[in-house]
Amino acid sequence: MRIETTAVRVARGEPVHRGDLPESASPELGIPHVPGIDLSTTYGFHRSSSVAESMDALLEGAHDAPNSVYARLHNPTVARFEDALARLEGADASVAFASGMAATSALLIAAGMEESGSRPHVVAVRPVYGGTDHLLTTGMLGTEVSWVDADRVGEAIRPDTGLVLVETPANPTLDLVDLHAVAHQIRTAGARVGSPIPLAVDSTFATPILQNPIALGADLVLHSATKFLGGHGDVMGGVIACSEEWAGRLRQVRMITGGLLHPLGGYLLHRGLQTLPIRVREQQANAMELVGRLGSHSAVRSVHFPGYAGNDAGLVARQMRGPGSVLSFRVHGGASTAEGVVERLTLITPAVSLGSVDTLIQAPALLTHRVVGVDDRVSSGVSDDLLRLSVGLEHVEDLWMDLEQALSRAWASAA
Numbered sequence: 018m019r020i021e022t023t024a025v026r027v028a029r030g031e032p033v034h035r036g037d038l039p040e041s042a043s044p045e046l047g048i049p050h051v052p053g054i055d056l057s058t059t060y061g062f063h064r065s066s067s068v069a070e071s072m073d074a075l076l077e078g079a080h081d082a083p084n085s086v087y088a089r090l091h092n093p094t095v096a097r098f099e100d101a102l103a104r105l106e107g108a109d110a111s112v113a114f115a116s117g118m119a120a121t122s123a124l125l126i127a128a129g130m131e132e133s134g135s136r137p138h139v140v141a142v143r144p145v146y147g148g149t150d151h152l153l154t155t156g157m158l159g160t161e162v163s164w165v166d167a168d169r170v171g172e173a174i175r176p177d178t179g180l181v182l183v184e185t186p187a188n189p190t191l192d193l194v195d196l197h198a199v200a201h202q203i204r205t206a207g208a209r210v211g212s213p214i215p216l217a218v219d220s221t222f223a224t225p226i227l228q229n230p231i232a233l234g235a236d237l238v239l240h241s242a243t244k245f246l247g248g249h250g251d252v253m254g255g256v257i258a259c260s261e262e263w264a265g266r267l268r269q270v271r272m273i274t275g276g277l278l279h280p281l282g283g284y285l286l287h288r289g290l291q292t293l294p295i296r297v298r299e300q301q302a303n304a305m306e307l308v309g310r311l312g313s314h315s316a317v318r319s320v321h322f323p324g325y326a327g328n329d330a331g332l333v334a335r336q337m338r339g340p341g342s343v344l345s346f347r348v349h350g351g352a353s354t355a356e357g358v359v360e361r362l363t364l365i366t367p368a369v370s371l372g373s374v375d376t377l378i379q380a381p382a383l384l385t386h387r388v389v390g391v392d393d394r395v396s397s398g399v400s401d402d403l404l405r406l407s408v409g410l411e412h413v414e415d416l417w418m419d420l421e422q423a424l425s426r427a428w429a430s431a432a
């Protein structure tokens with residue numbers, strides 16, 4: 018079944034609706050067309066012993082239990098989103114969190130939950146989202162990081178390595194990591210150090226519509242659900258798709274650290290999945306058109322977009338179903354021209370975040386990657402003259418008119 022059809026079916030399909038109907042519901046009421054939102058923080062019971070069994074199961078990391086017990090242990094609305102997302106990623110399960118960063122934090126904690134309980138060494142490839150970079154570089158959660166190029170991942174793996182983390186396409190340069198090649202290096206290195214090392218992929222920019230990392234050898238797929246999965250700029254969330262074994266560990270971390278996705282967020286993210294394929298497709302078509310026009314504008318030094326001008330075209334074809342709708346470009350004249358462009362836009366919103374139905378622009382060096390040290394930023398391509406554009410659903414001619422006038426005027430005043 019095509020991914021588009023699957024997205025709608027998992028979000029609207031039989032188990033979601035029919036399974037939700039309480040057995041005691043009167044048949045005359047019919048089956049709700051739209052699933053409900055369960056906001057309860059606690060769940061009543063008749064016998065303590067039976068709810069204790071449910072509690073034991075959930076504390077062990079079970080997917081569900083006869084009684085949800087307490088919302089920090091389980092919530093049916095959030096679980097509905099998790100089940101749908103897992104199916105879209107081809108994973109056994111997924112675990113949702115309050116934000117992408119809450120998901121990444123839980124992942125780092127869970128990676129240290131092996132028998133030793135020690136905080137692991139992490140191998141990671143730059144660039145990644147600035148918050149992720151900061152979390153790893155500061156070692157705030159007790160982890161130690163080795164930043165390496167993608168073709169050096171295997172060499173960097175040590176006996177205490179607990180995780181490899183990559184982001185593809187990467188924020189904000191749109192660099193791609195060849196997942197098949199990295200997974201192969203990790204397998205070889207795992208044999209060398211005597212234990213398998215999990216590969217986690219932040220696939221936020223691609224969404225499950227354009228890329229399924231598990232099919233390419235990854236163990237865990239992370240999304241900032243705040244972006245495309247929600248799609249309308251009104252919900253924060255994060256989610257990790259993985260094996261049931263990893264999901265159990267992540268649920269245990271979530272219930273103790275409390276980085277829960279609120280049920281309203283679960284509802285909105287589940288609803289977002291229904292229009293995800295069509296949003297991704299339309300936003301991507303707009304981005305593809307803008308990329309070509311930006312590339313021939315005299316104020317633009319370079320454009321970064323998966324497969325653009327033949328770069329990584331083979332890799333895009335092998336591991337993605339399309340380039341997506343986030344792009345970045347460098348302007349002539351440095352940071353002042355970049356700022357001049359942003360200030361002159363009248364339709365496009367200057368704001369951080371991405372993946373929404375409206376177009377957003379920002380300078381990563383100033384904002385999303387501000388927390389990354391300047392040398393690391395520059396060496397990973399996050400220069401001061403770089404602008405990141407998340408292309409929305411507006412008419413492409415309106416978007417181009419806005420970009421063109423801002424670029425031309427900013428460049429004219431810089432020259």
Ligand SMILES: Cc1ncc(COP(=O)(O)O)c(C=O)c1O
Nearest residue numbers: 116117118146188221241243254
């Ligand atoms: C690729 C990527 N991963 C993770 C995050 C963190 O997600 P959140 O802002 O939902 O915590 C972001 C945020 O911009 C991101 O762009």
